[in-house]
Amino acid sequence: AQSVTQLGSHVSVSEGALVLLRCNYSSSVPPYLFWYVQYPNQGLQLLLKYTSAATLVKGINGFEAEFKKSETSFHLTKPSAHMSDAAEYFCAVSGGGGTASKLTFGTGTRLQVTL
């Protein structure tokens, strides 16, 4: 079974500041890990994914995440926040192993960006 834990349901940063959203995972098999973003009244959109290739994964809108097996973490970062980054962010895990399977989502972190 797989699960993810997102630390912090709300994160507030100033525009231009570093964004760090935390995600820790638990998986009995090598995981596939994902970050999704949800803007108000929208569906979820993929930001980036880790599927056992490079441990540092770059995504859209300047976001990146690093897979750290020793820490069972997959934290999302962006060097400089923009007002348009305000949204809810979800970390997710699937079983990997060459088969598409269901995604298990974290509880989400709402990012607020202030002037």
Next chain:
Amino acid sequence: DAGVIQSPRHEVTEMGQEVTLRCKPISGHDYLFWYRQTMMRGLELLIYFNNNVPIDDSGMPEDRFSAKMPNASFSTLKIQPSEPRDSAVYFCASSSPPGQENLGVAFFGQGTRLTVV
């Protein structure tokens, strides 16, 4: 491709009425998922299909909920009878089969906001 298409976008219904939510997955995707999102419980997987066959329905909350996928391009989620606590945003998502570049990535529809009064 237009992406995952859900209808209706908004539904308001009275308690006790039947509600049917519809989903058209991305062409070529053979996994289809139904999720429910609420403030209290976050994103919950209700059921998912592979090649039109239900694989895991353990997330379906009650017998009032049912889902079908009669063909590769259409799925429904039905609630009968509906109750106020069913009020939520329901998302449909689809993903591609193993071996393709987007393996494991679920593409979401815009969701259906259901309000049961």
